[in-house]
Structures are given as C-alpha cells and as structure tokens.
Amino acid sequence: MKIYTLEFEKPITELEQTLEALRGQAAEQKIDLSAQIHAIEEKLEATKKEIFTNLTPWQRVQLARHPKRPYMLDYLQRIATNFIELHGDRRFADDHAIVGGLTEIDDRRVMVIGQQKGRDTKENLMRNFGSPHPEGYRKALRLMQLAEKFDVPVICFIDTPGAYPGVGAEERHIAEAIAVNLREMMTLKTPLLAVVIGEGGSGGALGIGVCDRVLILENAYYSVISPEGCAAILWKDRANAAQAAAALKLTAKDLLELDVVDEVIPEPLGGAHKDYDETAASLKKAILKNLDKLWEMKTSDLLEARYKKYRRMGVFTRVEPKKRGRAKKDAAVVTPAPSTA
Amino acid sequence: MAVFEEKPKISETKTKKHEIPSGLWVKCKQCGEIIYTKELRANAKVCAKCDYHFTMTAAERVAMLADEGTFREVDADLASVDVLKFTGVAAYSERLRTYHRQTGMNDAVMIGLAKLDGHDVSLAVMDFSFLGASMGSVVGEKITRAIEKATELKIPVIIVSASGGARMYEGILSLMQLAKTSGALALHAKAGLPYISVLTHPTTAGVMASYGSLGDVIIAEPKALIGFAGPRVIKETTQQELPEGFQTSEFLRERGLVDLIVHRKQLKQTLAQLLKYFSGRSGRKFKAAD
Ligand SMILES: [Zn+2]
Numbered sequence: 285m286k287i288y289t290l291e292f293e294k295p296i297t298e299l300e301q302t303l304e305a306l307r308g309q310a311a312e313q314k315i316d317l318s319a320q321i322h323a324i325e326e327k328l329e330a331t332k333k334e335i336f337t338n339l340t341p342w343q344r345v346q347l348a349r350h351p352k353r354p355y356m357l358d359y360l361q362r363i364a365t366n367f368i369e370l371h372g373d374r375r376f377a378d379d380h381a382i383v384g385g386l387t388e389i390d391d392r393r394v395m396v397i398g399q400q401k402g403r404d405t406k407e408n409l410m411r412n413f414g415s416p417h418p419e420g421y422r423k424a425l426r427l428m429q430l431a432e433k434f435d436v437p438v439i440c441f442i443d444t445p446g447a448y449p450g451v452g453a454e455e456r457h458i459a460e461a462i463a464v465n466l467r468e469m470m471t472l473k474t475p476l477l478a479v480v481i482g483e484g485g486s487g488g489a490l491g492i493g494v495c496d497r498v499l500i501l502e503n504a505y506y507s508v509i510s511p512e513g514c515a516a517i518l519w520k521d522r523a524n525a526a527q528a529a530a531a532l533k534l535t536a537k538d539l540l541e542l543d544v545v546d547e548v549i550p551e552p553l554g555g556a557h558k559d560y561d562e563t564a565a566s567l568k569k570a571i572l573k574n575l576d577k578l579w580e581m582k583t584s585d586l587l588e589a590r591y592k593k594y595r596r597m598g599v600f601t602r603v604e605p606k607k608r609g610r611a612k613k614d615a616a617v618v619t620p621a622p623s624t625a
Numbered sequence: 626m627a628v629f630e631e632k633p634k635i636s637e638t639k640t641k642k643h644e645i646p647s648g649l650w651v652k653c654k655q656c657g658e659i660i661y662t663k664e665l666r667a668n669a670k671v672c673a674k675c676d677y678h679f680t681m682t683a684a685e686r687v688a689m690l691a692d693e694g695t696f697r698e699v700d701a702d703l704a705s706v707d708v709l710k711f712t713g714v715a716a717y718s719e720r721l722r723t724y725h726r727q728t729g730m731n732d733a734v735m736i737g738l739a740k741l742d743g744h745d746v747s748l749a750v751m752d753f754s755f756l757g758a759s760m761g762s763v764v765g766e767k768i769t770r771a772i773e774k775a776t777e778l779k780i781p782v783i784i785v786s787a788s789g790g791a792r793m794y795e796g797i798l799s800l801m802q803l804a805k806t807s808g809a810l811a812l813h814a815k816a817g818l819p820y821i822s823v824l825t826h827p828t829t830a831g832v833m834a835s836y837g838s839l840g841d842v843i844i845a846e847p848k849a850l851i852g853f854a855g856p857r858v859i860k861e862t863t864q865q866e867l868p869e870g871f872q873t874s875e876f877l878r879e880r881g882l883v884d885l886i887v888h889r890k891q892l893k894q895t896l897a898q899l900l901k902y903f904s905g906r907s908g909r910k911f912k913a914a915d
Binding site for chain 2: 286308436437447450451453454455456457458459460462463464466467470471486487489490491493494497506507508509513514517518519520527528530531532534539541545594595597598599600602603604
C-alpha cells in the first residue's frame with residue numbers, strides 16, 4: 285500500500301524515514317550508528333508529542349478519515365473470534381456498507397453491526413465508502429431484533445461519512461429506514477453499546493447509534509453535518525471546513541462535555557493507524573467494561589435509563605413573557621423533569 | 626443533515642416575512658396569477674386557479690385545524706440558547722433575534738392541546754418562516770413534549786412538519802433531537818395511540834429521518850418537496866440526472882412512503898375521519914384522560 289501522509293504528519297514521516305535509513309545503513313555496513321539513531325528517536329518522540337497534543341478539530345477529522353485508519357473488520361480480527369457474518373435485509377439487498385453478524389469477544393457472545401469502509405478503490409466501490417443505503421439500516425434493525433430475541437447484546441461500530449445521498453436511496457426511503465431504527469432501538473430489550481471508531485456522519489451514524497452507552501475513539505468525530513457541508517452552507521465555501529469543524533464542536537472531548545458520549549478511548553500517539561493492535565486492545569477493554577455493566581442491569585431499568593439518556597439532550601431556556609425573544613442573561617438552562625416513561 | 630437551512634427565501638425586511646407581502650396583491654409562484662391577498666387567505670392560502678399551496682404560518686395552520694377557540698398553546702416561551710457559542714459568518718444569537726423579530730415566535734414550532742372535530746388532540750405545527758424550521762433543542766423538546774402529553778392523556782398526536790433539517794448552529798445536540806423525538810413516538814406507539822404525520826413543503830433531512838416518517842398515517846400536501854438529502858447534493862454526489870418529479874409528494878406516494886395526498890382544504894375533514902377510524906370499537910371521540 286502506498287504511504288499516505290497528512291500535511292501535519294509530514295515532519296513525523298520525514299523523521300521516520302531518516303530513522304529507517306540510518307538503521308538500514310548500520311545493518312548493511314555493520315557500523316555503529318546508535319548515537320545518531322538515538323538522537324533521531326528522541327526527536328521523533330518529541331515531534332509526535334508536540335503535534336498530537338495540539339491537534340485542531342479539523343486535523344482530528346482528517347485523522348478520523350485517514351485511509352490507513354483501522355476499520356470495524358480490522359478490530360474484529362483482533363478482538364473477536366468465530367465471527368459469522370449475516371447478510372441482507374430480507375427485502376431488497378445486502379448492503380456491504382454495513383456489516384453485521386454474531387461473534388465472541390472473550391467469552392461474551394455478541395451481535396456486532398457497523399459501517400465498513402474499503403481499503404482500496406475496488407473495495408471502496410463494494411463498500412460504497414462506508415455510506416449505507418436504506419438496506420443497510422434495515423439489515424441492522426433485523427439483526428438487532430434477532431439479538432433481542434436470543435438475549436444477545438449488540439455492539440455498533442460507527443464509521444460513516446453519512447447515509448448515501450442517491451436516487452435509489454431516496455426512492456427506497458432512507459430517511460424512513462433511519463427513523464424506524466431510532467424508534468425501535470429505544471425500546472429494544474437487550475443492551476446496546478455503540479463505539480464511534482472513525483467518522484460519525486450525522487443521521488447515517490445515529491441510525492445505528494441510539495444505544496445505552498456511546499463510546500468514542502480519541503480522534504474520531506461525530507457531527508450533525510460534515511465540516512465541508514456546513515462550510516458550504518454557512519460560509520458559502522467548502523474551503524472554510526476547518527472553521528466549521530471548530531464551530532461544530534465535533535471532537536471526542538467536546539462530545540464528552542456535551543454529554544453526547546459517555547467515554548473517550550485513548551489512541552496511540554499519532555493516531556489509531558499507527559498501531560492497530562494497541563488501539564484494538566484499548567477498544568476491547570472499554571467495550572468489555574461497559575458491556576458487563578449493562579449486562580448486569582434489569583431490562584426495565586436499562587430501557588428507562590436509555591429513554592432518559594436521550595430525553596435530557598438539548599439545551600434551552602425560557603424567555604420572560606413580556607419580553608419574548610430576549611433570553612434572560614443569567615437564565616438557568618432548563619433541564620426537563622425526568623420523564624415518567 | 627441540514628439541507629438548505631439558509632436557503633428559504635426569507636428576506637430581512639418585514640414585508641415579505643410570510644411569503645405573501647402585506648400588500649394587497651400577490652403573484653402565484655406556479656401559474657403567475659395575480660391574487661388579491663384577502664382572497665388568498667380566505668382560500669386557505671391556496672391559489673384558486675392552479676391549486677398552488679402557499680406556505681402557511683404555524684398560527685394560520687392551527688386556526689385551520691383546531692375547532693374554533695379550542696387551541697391552548699403551551700411552552701411558547703421556550704427559546705434556543707447559543708450553547709456552542711457558534712462562531713461563523715453569522716452569530717447564532719443574532720439570527721435568533723432576527724427571526725424572532727420577523728415572526729414573533731421564539732422558535733420554529735407551536736404546540737398545544739386542541740379539539741379537532743370534537744376529538745382531543747395534541748397538536749404540533751412547525752413554522753418554516755423561523756430559520757427554515759430547522760430542528761434544534763427547542764423544536765426537539767417541544768415536539769417531544771407534545772408527544773409525551775398525548776401519551777399521558779391517551780389522545781392522538783398530530784404533527785404538521787416543514788423543515789430544512791437539523792439546526793447546524795446547535796451541532797450534535799440538534800442531531801440528538803432525532804433520537805429524542807423518535808423515542809417518544811416509540812412509547813406513544815406502544816401505548817396503542819395514533820400519530821398522524823402531515824408533511825408540507827418542504828420537509829427534508831433530520832425531520833424526515835425522525836418523526837416525519839413515523840406516522841401511523843403519513844399525509845402530504847400536494848407537490849411538497851419531501852426527502853432526506855437535498856436534490857443538489859444528490860446531483861453533485863451521483864452525477865446523475867434526477868427523475869421527473871423526484872422527491873415530491875406524488876413521487877413518494879407512488880414509491881410507497883406517503884399514504885395519501887390531501888388538498889389543504891380537505892385536510893381537517895380527512896384528519897377527523899382518520900381519528901374516527903382510530904377511536905376503537907366504541908367509536909367515541911378521543912377524550913383526554915384526567
Ligand atoms: Zn396559481
């Protein structure tokens with residue numbers, strides 16, 4: 285695979301290449317270059333730290349879209365065994381942009397469902413770049429209902445630029461497919477866990493994302509609209525994507541502060557693509573910890589907590605009746621009373 | 626998800642705020658007929674010559690659907706907060722003030738209890754003239770409250786939608802309103818109570834990917850634009866010509882999403898007839914539980 289380097293990764297890649305050359309030279313010519321090698325290693329670490337502790341939201345979006353970033357199947361290979369993929373929505377087609385099936389993580393039997401991107405052009409054509417059609421969401425719901433029937437918890441891996449905007453998708457009602465999932469997931473009688481592993485592209489992500497716990501990898505993002513789309517509408521120019529990315533508050537840290545995600549899973553320095561095994565290990569640890577907690581809950585408590593989790597999302601205020609439209613400067617944010625449901 | 630939040634042609638001046646200028650005459654967008662505004666209002670804002678359905682405000686729609694004097698609005702004072710401190714070409718807080726001045730509303734939906742042909746119903750009506758009726762926290766919250774109230778009182782909920790999608794200025798919190806509203810509808814459905822979704826021009830993106838698509842019956846006004854992605858985005862992504870009539874009410878009825886297309890002047894009687902069919906063996910009118 286050809287080397288792919290993001291603009292801000294370049295200083296790191298250059299040092300890595302220097303390091304490799306030195307090591308090669310040392311081995312080939314049987315000379316001791318350990319002092320030089322050590323110096324470059326230290327410089328590499330320092331450079332990595334400097335770049336990756338100060339990432340802008342836009343840089344994180346680019347990492348989330350990195351062509352070498354691990355995808356759902358890369359993680360399953362590392363954390364799960366005996367995967368049996370189940371295909372199709374029993375209505376129209378099998379959407380390869382969403383993969384689903386039964387698997388084991390340690391001794392837990394789980395249903396896994398998630399968007400899958402392709403690694404090369406051919407694979408991407410098959411996977412539609414991880415942009416599902418309605419059939420993907422309908423397959424996902426079918427598998428979730430199957431999981432519910434046999435008392436199997438569900439883990440959803442979210443990684444999509446968004447649901448596919450195409451003629452066929454509209455003709456077969458992609459909005460309805462997503463809406464039905466949102467409604468049905470709310471009352472599904474089995475634990476639901478979601479992990480945003482790359483791109484959380486709007487309704488296309490949420491369509492498998494209404495879960496009891498929502499985790500996110502450190503450099504993944506989750507947003508109501510792509511930064512480019514937002515820039516095109518609000519700035520009238522897609523080139524303003526970096527500003528839009530900052531304004532949308534779409535990073536893992538922002539989402540945690542907004543209470544939209546429950547936990548941020550750390551990535552190796554340099555991003556998940558720098559070490560698949562290490563990222564997979566962290567992911568597995570977080571998944572099992574959360575899954576075991578959910579598994580202990582009574583179903584009725586689980587459903588009540590799930591409803592309340594989404595019920596309290598949103599921030600608003602009340603305006604004074606006589607001066608409608610003008611919010612009180614110090615008005616407390618109104619938190620709705622917990623629902624009786 | 627927001628398809629054309631900024632697109633709705635709402636001029637900054639007061640005169641054009643509800644599509645029909647406050648002048649005496651208006652030109653029909655479809656057939657070009659010059660119509661006396663008083664006549665247009667008397668005709669439910671439908672062109673008498675070509676049946677073009679002009680946009681209605683929430684207040685006009687409520688007046689048309691609710692039995693006279695029965696609508697009790699609630700939560701009109703809920704207002705949006707610039708929670709992300711959205712910094713862009715235009716400040717969110719500034720936009721909110723502008724639209725409040727133009728419409729007199731605090732956000733893009735009106736909710737309350739009403740009677741419809743004697744049935745107690747919970748009614749929510751979106752108003753496209755407020756920021757393209759995009760869905761942020763306030764819209765999501767009020768829609769959810771309207772649904773929950775209906776569930777609590779064991780009465781039907783009717784939502785008249787129009788929306789450009791989720792409200793970008795509230796970022797991910799807007800997206801979460803899809804889950805919140807759909808979740809409330811799950812409980813309403815489990816309680817065996819009716820929900821009728823009425824789609825008006827235009828209803829797209831986030832609202833279609835949630836409550837817009839979830840009605841026991843989905844009614845559309847004629848020739849409304851209804852869909853998930855905007856036509857321009859689809860064209861750009863697929864480099865494909867769009868089929869004739871793509872994403873219209875008529876197209877979606879043929880493709881199996883919309884149950885029926887109802888002329889605005891028949892909307893109330895159609896809703897009343899449906900409620901009668903949904904009222905169970907007794908056939909009694911829906912009455913709010915105490
Ligand atoms: Zn006309």
